[in-house]
Amino acid sequence: GQQVMQIPQYQHVQEGEDFTTYCNSSTTLSNIQWYKQRPGGHPVFLIQLVKSGEVKKQKRLTFQFGEAKKNSSLHITATQTTDVGTYFCARGSNYKLTFGKGTLLTVNP
Amino acid sequence: NAGVTQTPKFRILKIGQSMTLQCAQDMNHNYMYWYRQDPGMGLKLIYYSVGAGITDKGEVPNGYNVSRSTTEDFPLRLELAAPSQTSVYFCAIGGQGANEQFFGPGTRLTVL
Numbered sequence: 001g002q003q004v005m006q007i008p009q010y011q012h013v014q015e016g017e018d019f020t021t022y023c024n025s026s027t028t029l030s031n032i033q034w035y036k037q038r039p040g041g042h043p044v045f046l047i048q049l050v051k052s053g054e055v056k057k058q059k060r061l062t063f064q065f066g067e068a069k070k071n072s073s074l075h076i077t078a079t080q081t082t083d084v085g086t087y088f089c090a091r092g093s094n095y096k097l098t099f100g101k102g103t104l105l106t107v108n109p
Numbered sequence: 110n111a112g113v114t115q116t117p118k119f120r121i122l123k124i125g126q127s128m129t130l131q132c133a134q135d136m137n138h139n140y141m142y143w144y145r146q147d148p149g150m151g152l153k154l155i156y157y158s159v160g161a162g163i164t165d166k167g168e169v170p171n172g173y174n175v176s177r178s179t180t181e182d183f184p185l186r187l188e189l190a191a192p193s194q195t196s197v198y199f200c201a202i203g204g205q206g207a208n209e210q211f212f213g214p215g216t217r218l219t220v221l
Binding site: 006009031033041042043044045048088090092095096097098099100101102 | 140142149150151152153154157159167168199201203208209210211212213214215
């Protein structure tokens with residue numbers, strides 16, 4: 001399958017700092033989804049991006065889809081301890097998802 | 110409305126044993142999936158189903174089998190457990206007309 005690369009693999013921040021994770025593909029993405037998985041939990045759907053250059057916001061989270069539809073990012077403003085977890089991007093195709101390896105975010109209170 | 114349920118939550122198997130991981134949904138979705146997640150890795154698709162009676166292989170199907178006799182249930186069978194199958198297994202369902210997936214709580218399997 002066609003992979004999506006996610007960076008960084010880990011990120012540790014102080015509470016209140018910002019956080020960004022990036023997702024990259026060598027081929028054009030029809031759509032990109034983002035999921036969050038709390039430690040010991042299951043992945044939970046956050047958002048889907050479909051359009052070139054799309055930007056969506058959910059409170060402190062901002063999701064972007066690149067103009068060429070080959071990359072995406074998730075930015076969290078002023079992190080809180082509740083943001084701890086692993087954030088995955090996933091490319092969607094024919095009702096199947098291919099997941100990146102995720103970025104583990106830890107927040108120091 | 111429980112969504113997606115998985116049983117058991119935890120299981121330890123000996124090499125060569127077999128078991129079935131159960132997945133059930135009450136949301137009447139056609140699409141169902143099985144993933145495995147190894148530490149520090151993303152989720153890898155094992156098998157999926159687009160409806161009752163229809164299943165297909167994902168990225169890592171070797172050592173597993175599935176069946177889909179009803180819309181609600183999608184069991185995953187391990188015939189000869191191997192240490193490489195130690196993992197967390199997630200079942201997921203796909204929404205009607207959308208690509209987002211809803212995951213069950215997972216089954217943590219250890220093969221010794």
